[in-house]
Amino acid sequence: MTDTLIQALILIPCLIIAIVTHEVAHGRVALALGDTTARDLKRLSLNPLRHVDPVGTLLVPGALALAGGPVFGWAKPVPVRMDRLNNPRFGMMAVGAAGPAVNIVLALIGALALGLVVRMAAGSAEIASPLLVQAVITFIGINVFLAMFNLLPIPPFDGSHIVQGLLPERLGAAYGSLQRYGMVVFALLVALTWLAPELGIIEWLVGGPFNWVMDHLIAFATTIAGE
Numbered sequence: 001m002t003d004t005l006i007q008a009l010i011l012i013p014c015l016i017i018a019i020v021t022h023e024v025a026h027g028r029v030a031l032a033l034g035d036t037t038a039r040d041l042k043r044l045s046l047n048p049l050r051h052v053d054p055v056g057t058l059l060v061p062g063a064l065a066l067a068g069g070p071v072f073g074w075a076k077p078v079p080v081r082m083d084r085l086n087n088p089r090f091g092m093m094a095v096g097a098a099g100p101a102v103n104i105v106l107a108l109i110g111a112l113a114l115g116l117v118v119r120m121a122a123g124s125a126e127i128a129s130p131l132l133v134q135a136v137i138t139f140i141g142i143n144v145f146l147a148m149f150n151l152l153p154i155p156p157f158d159g160s161h162i163v164q165g166l167l168p169e170r171l172g173a174a175y176g177s178l179q180r181y182g183m184v185v186f187a188l189l190v191a192l193t194w195l196a197p198e199l200g201i202i203e204w205l206v207g208g209p210f211n212w213v214m215d216h217l218i219a220f221a222t223t224i225a226g227e
Contacts, residue, residue: 006131014139018103018146019075020051025102026095027078033091035084043078051075060190089165089172096161100147104213107143110136111217115224144213148206156182 024046027038038044043051056074085091114136117129151159155178164172192201200207 010131010135010138011142014135014142016048016052017139018106018143020046020048021102021106022099022146022150023051023075023078025098026080029098030078030080030085030091030095033094034086035081035091037081037084038078041079051078089169092161093165096158096165099158100150103143103147103150107140107147107213107217108220110140110143111221112224114140114218115221118221118225140217141214144217145206145210148209148213149202151209152205154182154185155179156186 024044027044030037031039031044053074053076060074080092080095082088082092085095114133117132117136121129150157151162153159153163155176160175160179160182164176166172167175189201192199
């Protein structure tokens with residue numbers, strides 16, 4: 001029970017920070033490109049209460065963690081109106097990329113912090129505070145995973161908006177029409193991950209890119225630590 005509580009105390013703040021900043025980044029970029037919807041609805045705040053979805057931010061990731069599966073979640077999406085953007089095709093690409101980009105930046109900051117923590121512990125990860133190291137690595141991992149997962153080119157993930165903007169207009173419109181089925185796909189992914197973790201669906205989809213980014217961030221942290 002103590003280990004589970006410690007895991008929750010580490011996991012929940014990391015997940016909330018990653019998800020909230022992800023959503024705010026979408027809204028901030030949309031505002032910069034002409035859409036005031038998120039600002040008008042007061043969704044540009046970093047106050048978690050404005051963004052937290054009880055199921056997606058707490059229940060699902062908590063259950064996945066207890067089941068030993070990959071941990072992911074979601075917040076209430078920040079609303080963006082494509083028709084209000086100055087350049088709708090480019091705008092949706094930029095808005096879509098903003099969330100994953102800010103998660104990678106947070107992961108990079110986390111790697112820097114990890115390196116500094118180890119460096120201050122006489123350059124040895126073995127004598128650094130185990131809980132602090134665990135917390136920072138969890139923070140890095142959650143942000144990298146959230147970025148990689150959202151970059152999947154499957155509606156309604158952020159990657160689908162990037163792909164749609166890159167395609168010729170006619171193909172992009174046809175691809176965008178798949179958004180109506182997006183929540184069905186997402187619900188299926190959640191169900192398979194939750195009910196059949198042994199299938200490794202999420203690992204198969206994002207495991208390669210996730211491991212590649214994590215390896216480089218840990219190497220960066222090691223360099224900062226002077227090991």
